[in-house]
Amino acid sequence: MLRDEVAKAYKVIQEGGIILYPTDTIWGIGCDATNTEAVKKIFALKQREESKSMIILLDADHQMERYVAEVPALAYDLIEFAENPLTLIMPGAKGISPALIAPDGSIAMRVSKHPFCQQLIQRMRRPLVSTSANISGEPSPKNFGFVSQEIIDGVDYVVDVDQHDLSEKKPSTIMSLDPTGRFEFIRR
Numbered sequence: 771m772l773r774d775e776v777a778k779a780y781k782v783i784q785e786g787g788i789i790l791y792p793t794d795t796i797w798g799i800g801c802d803a804t805n806t807e808a809v810k811k812i813f814a815l816k817q818r819e820e821s822k823s824m825i826i827l828l829d830a831d832h833q834m835e836r837y838v839a840e841v842p843a844l845a846y847d848l849i850e851f852a853e854n855p856l857t858l859i860m861p862g863a864k865g866i867s868p869a870l871i872a873p874d875g876s877i878a879m880r881v882s883k884h885p886f887c888q889q890l891i892q893r894m895r896r897p898l899v900s901t902s903a904n905i906s907g908e909p910s911p912k913n914f915g916f917v918s919q920e921i922i923d924g925v926d927y928v929v930d931v932d933q934h935d936l937s938e939k940k941p942s943t944i945m946s947l948d949p950t951g952r953f954e955f956i957r958r
Contacts, residue, residue, distance in 0.1 A: 787926030826897035912938035
C-alpha cells in the first residue's frame with residue numbers, strides 16, 4: 771500500500787505535478803523542489819505571494835549540506851534533540867528552484883520522519899516542497915478532514931495514506947539559524 775502510493779506520487783512529481791500528502795506535521799502540498807514550474811503551480815493554488823517562501827523536506831539531516839552553503843554543527847543537535855518536528859531556516863540556499871529561496875537567500879528545511887515522505891524523497895533523490903494544504907491566510911488543516919475541496923481539486927494527486935487519521939496535528943516549530951550558530955524561534 772505505502773509502496774504503491776509512493777510510486778504513484780513519484781510518477782506525478784516526475785511529470786511536474788503537485789501532490790497533497792501527509793507529513794509528520796500537517797497535510798502538505800508538494801512537488802520536486804528543483805522544478806520551478808511545479809513550485810509556481812503551488813503558489814497559484816495557494817494564492818500565495820511568491821515572496822513568501824515554502825519549506826523543503828529532506829529524508830536525512832546529512833542532506834542539508836547539499837542545499838545550503840554552510841550548515842552549523844548546532845543544526846544537527848537541534849534536529850536530533852527536538853521534541854517536535856523542527857524546521858530550520860538557514861542562509862545560503864543552493865541546488866533548489868530559485869522560486870523557493872527567500873529574498874534574503876535563505877531556505878527553510880525539515881527532516882521528515884513520516885514513512886511516506888521519507889520513501890518518496892529517497893525515490894526522488896531530491897527535496898520535496900512542503901507547504902500547508904490551505905489557501906493562503908486560511909487556517910492550516912489539522913488533519914485530512916480539514917483540507918478544503920478547492921485544494922483537493924487543485925492538486926494532481928491526493929496521496930491515499932493517513933486520510934482516516936483524525937488526530938489533530940500542528941505545524942512544525944520554526945527556527946532561524948545562522949552559520950555562527952545564533953538562532954531565533956520564528957514559530958514555537
